[in-house]
Amino acid sequence: MSKQATPITLIEAITQALAWEMANDKNVLILGEDVGVNGGVFRATAGLQQRFGDQRVLDTPLDETTIAGLSVGLAAQGMKPIAEVQFDGFVYPMLDHIICHAARLRTRTRGRLSCPMVLRVPWGGGIRAPEHHSEANESLFTNVPGLRVVLPSSPARAYGLLLAAIRDPDPVIFMEPKRIYRQYKELVPDDGEALPLDVCFVLRDGSDVTLVTWGAHVKETLEAADALAADGISAEVIDVATLKPLDFDTIHESVQKTGRCVIVHEAARTAGFGAEIAAQLAEKSMYDLLAPVERVTGYDVPIPLFRLEMKYLPSVEKIVAAVKRTLAAG
Amino acid sequence: MSKQATPITLIEAITQALAWEMANDKNVLILGEDVGVNGGVFRATAGLQQRFGDQRVLDTPLDETTIAGLSVGLAAQGMKPIAEVQFDGFVYPMLDHIICHAARLRTRTRGRLSCPMVLRVPWGGGIRAPEHHSEANESLFTNVPGLRVVLPSSPARAYGLLLAAIRDPDPVIFMEPKRIYRQYKELVPDDGEALPLDVCFVLRDGSDVTLVTWGAHVKETLEAADALAADGISAEVIDVATLKPLDFDTIHESVQKTGRCVIVHEAARTAGFGAEIAAQLAEKSMYDLLAPVERVTGYDVPIPLFRLEMKYLPSVEKIVAAVKRTLAAG
Amino acid sequence: MTTVASFEIDYLQYLAPDGKPLHKTMPRFAKDSKNLVELYKQMLLVRTFDSKSVALQRTGKLGTYASCLGHEAAHIGIGSAMRPEDVFAPSYREYGAQFMRGVQPREVLMYWGGDERGSDFAVPRQDFAWCVPIGTQCLHAAGAALAFKLRGEKRVAVACVGDGGSSKADTYAAINSAGAYNLPFVLCIINNQWAISVPRSAQTGAKTLAQKGIAGGLFCIQVDGNDIIAVRAAMDEALARARAGNGGSVIELVTYRLGDHTTADDARRYRGEAEVKAAWEREPLIRLRAWLVGQKVWDDEREAEWKIECGKRIDTEVDAYLASRTQPLESMFDYLYAELPHDVAAQRAQALAWEARKP
Amino acid sequence: MTTVASFEIDYLQYLAPDGKPLHKTMPRFAKDSKNLVELYKQMLLVRTFDSKSVALQRTGKLGTYASCLGHEAAHIGIGSAMRPEDVFAPSYREYGAQFMRGVQPREVLMYWGGDERGSDFAVPRQDFAWCVPIGTQCLHAAGAALAFKLRGEKRVAVACVGDGGSSKADTYAAINSAGAYNLPFVLCIINNQWAISVPRSAQTGAKTLAQKGIAGGLFCIQVDGNDIIAVRAAMDEALARARAGNGGSVIELVTYRLGDHTTADDARRYRGEAEVKAAWEREPLIRLRAWLVGQKVWDDEREAEWKIECGKRIDTEVDAYLASRTQPLESMFDYLYAELPHDVAAQRAQALAWEARKP
Numbered sequence A, B: 001m002s003k004q005a006t007p008i009t010l011i012e013a014i015t016q017a018l019a020w021e022m023a024n025d026k027n028v029l030i031l032g033e034d035v036g037v038n039g040g041v042f043r044a045t046a047g048l049q050q051r052f053g054d055q056r057v058l059d060t061p062l063d064e065t066t067i068a069g070l071s072v073g074l075a076a077q078g079m080k081p082i083a084e085v086q087f088d089g090f091v092y093p094m095l096d097h098i099i100c101h102a103a104r105l106r107t108r109t110r111g112r113l114s115c116p117m118v119l120r121v122p123w124g125g126g127i128r129a130p131e132h133h134s135e136a137n138e139s140l141f142t143n144v145p146g147l148r149v150v151l152p153s154s155p156a157r158a159y160g161l162l163l164a165a166i167r168d169p170d171p172v173i174f175m176e177p178k179r180i181y182r183q184y185k186e187l188v189p190d191d192g193e194a195l196p197l198d199v200c201f202v203l204r205d206g207s208d209v210t211l212v213t214w215g216a217h218v219k220e221t222l223e224a225a226d227a228l229a230a231d232g233i234s235a236e237v238i239d240v241a242t243l244k245p246l247d248f249d250t251i252h253e254s255v256q257k258t259g260r261c262v263i264v265h266e267a268a269r270t271a272g273f274g275a276e277i278a279a280q281l282a283e284k285s286m287y288d289l290l291a292p293v294e295r296v297t298g299y300d301v302p303i304p305l306f307r308l309e310m311k312y313l314p315s316v317e318k319i320v321a322a323v324k325r326t327l328a329a330g
Numbered sequence C, D: 001m002t003t004v005a006s007f008e009i010d011y012l013q014y015l016a017p018d019g020k021p022l023h024k025t026m027p028r029f030a031k032d033s034k035n036l037v038e039l040y041k042q043m044l045l046v047r048t049f050d051s052k053s054v055a056l057q058r059t060g061k062l063g064t065y066a067s068c069l070g071h072e073a074a075h076i077g078i079g080s081a082m083r084p085e086d087v088f089a090p091s092y093r094e095y096g097a098q099f100m101r102g103v104q105p106r107e108v109l110m111y112w113g114g115d116e117r118g119s120d121f122a123v124p125r126q127d128f129a130w131c132v133p134i135g136t137q138c139l140h141a142a143g144a145a146l147a148f149k150l151r152g153e154k155r156v157a158v159a160c161v162g163d164g165g166s167s168k169a170d171t172y173a174a175i176n177s178a179g180a181y182n183l184p185f186v187l188c189i190i191n192n193q194w195a196i197s198v199p200r201s202a203q204t205g206a207k208t209l210a211q212k213g214i215a216g217g218l219f220c221i222q223v224d225g226n227d228i229i230a231v232r233a234a235m236d237e238a239l240a241r242a243r244a245g246n247g248g249s250v251i252e253l254v255t256y257r258l259g260d261h262t263t264a265d266d267a268r269r270y271r272g273e274a275e276v277k278a279a280w281e282r283e284p285l286i287r288l289r290a291w292l293v294g295q296k297v298w299d300d301e302r303e304a305e306w307k308i309e310c311g312k313r314i315d316t317e318v319d320a321y322l323a324s325r326t327q328p329l330e331s332m333f334d335y336l337y338a339e340l341p342h343d344v345a346a347q348r349a350q351a352l353a354w355e356a357r358k359p
């Protein structure tokens, strides 16, 4: 087992996890548009077809319905397909197969068939891309029983969670925050160690307020915590990482301590996944809350084309302001 | 203008609204599978092709992508297509066109093109139907900017809200609670009067607890209110009716009065639309709440085939029990 | 102008509706009349099953049911041509094909009776379950075929879809990917002329449904779907070609839906009696029976005996279905994931506690 | 076996790559060389625009940009054949077609510059905007064609899709519904051999992409997409047929993507130089220029003059683009609904208040 000596980016961690698992499980295969020679439009599969051959890394015809439907068929046959969709905005034609079949094959057949597939979805905005390349549409999946929904925010968590997703015997939607694909590097030992698919990660301890977020905005949220610390406000930061199943206990424990919660996500506000977290707070943490819950989110509009997109996305300043409102309220 | 003299069912009210608007706006047309001679699998369009001709009521090839995509094209041309999908479980192949195009045509082109379409979706469980015929999947749409999402629960509201949906210059997802299509009749004057697309309806006044629901479960919720009244508990019942945009003010005012809220919906619990309502309570009504919010919902499993489906759906008893927990807690 | 590609759609039929042979020779398997007798018996068995199922629905003992009346040659022909190790992806009414593969009538009844256990076939374990979202099964079969190809297995995936389903985007996607990857895949388009109330002519401007396969570069043929000899011959050839790695096929089976779409439908609303009456004259059992009787390998006596046997077999199955108990509440949780996530596990506990409550 | 349907795909080409005519006669419109000169000039104009756009992107003044290099004959041929009242549904790189219809280069730049106002074409008001989700535009065009048919208007809807997009389920859905409803619809499949890194051969097992239309019963033809005379001839015929109510068409235009997929792509990763070099010999401007020069209606001097003119025109457009200001914040709210719902209106107010805050 090779050890990783140099720090790597999030996208490199993904490549590393894919390579590890392909080397160790011959049933794992990759399919998607341009995943072969080209190594994917984000280079997540760079070098994998050269290394594992074109029977393990397959370019598909240009049709997302095809990718999803073939994956269900492959998985029902005991293969472990890792399907790549090029951008979040192209995932919609896959939903029928994901919702009606991937998520239900096991329960439909009382366990006779199952669907151990992973759908990799480069996710979110902020990269100055064309329309439909910047969607934060995780809420499409979070109300669907039978799925797991994962959204890592660091190279190490991307590596460990992707390994877990591939090994999981059921379908996993693995969304990747493309804005931070190459934002920074860290050491990610290539040791094949998976991370659990049902826990939130506390990235920073704090006592005055709990900041809950996921994906690329973990960065802004941590920066907000820094800014708040400068003002003497101690913020705990939680990276949800796995949205479904949600580890609400970790959030609850934090809020028991802090009494305040600000949820940050870049998806549109209404019925975004932040709503579920706020709802569970209203159900289970009411007596702990010293102030109303706040959500700092994208507006209820499609993310604008790139000249304006940064005005759409939550910013460090907006997060700080929400925390201060929360503190003033309580 | 003909006046309706006899009481009609919810599905008849839908037919009546369709007929009214077709007679009054020549741009309105209906398309879907079996909507023509057959009048739709639920008979919503019964008699309309005979009356308005096969250029106004069109059977489509069997492909939901086709129905959605043609509707976008028709609407961009100034027609007002009312698309029918046969069952909720077949709506997934339409999402790409609904989310990427219907919801965005206007903003994409800065108002040059628009998409005044209605998508009618027979919705929900409890009719002993085969798999995929009983889904409560409204949450697919509620996080999508640019849409309106409506879900009536009585013949009169179905009539008025459908007229409003057709007249609305933007896309409306109109979900119809098929379990109560024929549950009871009421007088619905055929007067072409629309209802507003942005208000909740308070169906019953109360002072101890606010019950918030939509669709077919309005029935069970009202029955629960009756049962509670027998125990001396006064429940206010709100039919959300339009989920998007949500009229939270009405809910807020009620909770200001009652201090307690139980949300009832048949969709799976996690990230169902109930979460958004609970989230807004946690944000805006925290100081009014005397007890934690409760959600009475479907479990996070696909609705089972019909031998077990009633065990999946919220029941009057479950609602009553939740209210009592809420009262005990506060 | 030069011609850069040309295509022909052939039509295959061996027996006329009255049982007269149309060609001098029969395909190999049909030369042994034992084979044909066996197929005929299976066609009668599935017809017995079908009428019993409709009766069960009418008396409230079954949910909505989709009849296979008139499709017996198509379904039995398909199922009988496949090998056990092949994989079948049905739509919802191909019981004949499924019985040939080992699915039990009681499983079919469980399914339409609202019980997921119907899809837990004792045999064949790897076949797909009934597929309600029209056409999606075609891509699952293509995916299975891709698995066979990647693993170097000599197996074939067969999907059935209707004339209505031939319009579905998934069906095209399956055809196209089968061609792009040269998959061991056979798509049977069962053209029974109706998709609920929508006639074949309204589905597409294509002259045949077989030609859908041209869009993906597959072999295409149209067969008389009421002539089981033609169905078997076309299937045998397509399966052999696929197994040999020589490409996928689209077979259009032209037949007729003699019954309502399902028991929830009333076909009199949208189609005339004359058409149905005419279709009865072309139905699949008459002609094969006539041929077999002419060959002196079948007669009234054998038919009567076999019908009694069919009745018995189906009664046993119906009894087994009717005796089945509803699954326990927790079954709705227990098969959703290999291991139940903590949140759903908590709901399961809650649900059980609710069931166990004292009123 | 009897043959029940047969199909041929013809290939149309008038000019060889070196500009030599391949047939004794030219189509009508090409007999007047003024027409051809005009088309040639438009091809040069769009090529000028294209190289300028790539340069803008390289210097950080434009976002990702999809070049149309090599597609000039296909695009100009399509756009020039259409009437103003027709409707065009582009994918994303058919600027040539759009310019012929009145779209301004500055609008194209606005779009790739990340500004929605680029899609608010001053002219043509009813054309669809650029469509990123591959293939979906085909169904929008079919829907518009359905509107024309229902209203009895003699208009045609034309969609463009790529070789990659020909695999997309929506493309099939459009073909099938155009056939089912006999719509005034023309689908141009622009086969430039590549879908990002995926070659034409990997998209489908179909021998031609034109034959995709057979699946829906449309007229199908393959043309040399580098030969604008062939493109125009095929388009003229297809448009006339559609306008007369005689059915839809699929035209495959065989061309080559001479550049990277977009400025975000590096084609050297996946295709060899030899192939690109060979393609340059078949590119569309050379042959038309040779023909026109041979006809003595074009020469170096005129070319030089026109290139200067092209440069000026494009510079004006670029300047207009570069001078444009970013839209105000509220623009992200103001076009979403005809009337902003109360919840989004509240967010708009909040957003404006946030903008106006004192730091």
Ligand SMILES: Cc1ncc(C[n+]2csc(CCOP(=O)(O)OP(=O)(O)O)c2C)c(N)n1
Binding pocket: B033, B062, B064, B086, B090, C093, C132, C133, C134, C161, C162, C163, C164, C165, C166, C192, C194, C195, C196, C257, C261
């Ligand atoms: C995606 C989808 N849309 C609609 C339906 C409802 N539906 C069930 S069967 C049917 C008609 C199918 O016709 P065809 O494909 O010809 O098959 P047949 O029933 O004739 O065997 C329809 C529209 C469905 N099951 N799935």
Ligand SMILES: Cc1ncc(C[n+]2csc(CCOP(=O)(O)OP(=O)(O)O)c2C)c(N)n1
Binding pocket: A033, A062, A064, A086, A090, D093, D132, D133, D134, D161, D162, D163, D164, D165, D166, D192, D194, D195, D196, D257, D261
């Ligand atoms: C539904 C969808 N999937 C993927 C993409 C990403 N993508 C953009 S262009 C492209 C290739 C298109 O190839 P082709 O259709 O041949 O058109 P060309 O770019 O060659 O003009 C892909 C995969 C997309 N835009 N939409």
Ligand SMILES: [Mg+2]
Binding pocket: C162, C163, C164, C190, C191, C192, C193, C194, C195, C196, C257
């Ligand atoms: Mg049919």
Ligand SMILES: [Mg+2]
Binding pocket: D162, D163, D164, D190, D191, D192, D193, D194, D195, D196, D257
């Ligand atoms: Mg291409």
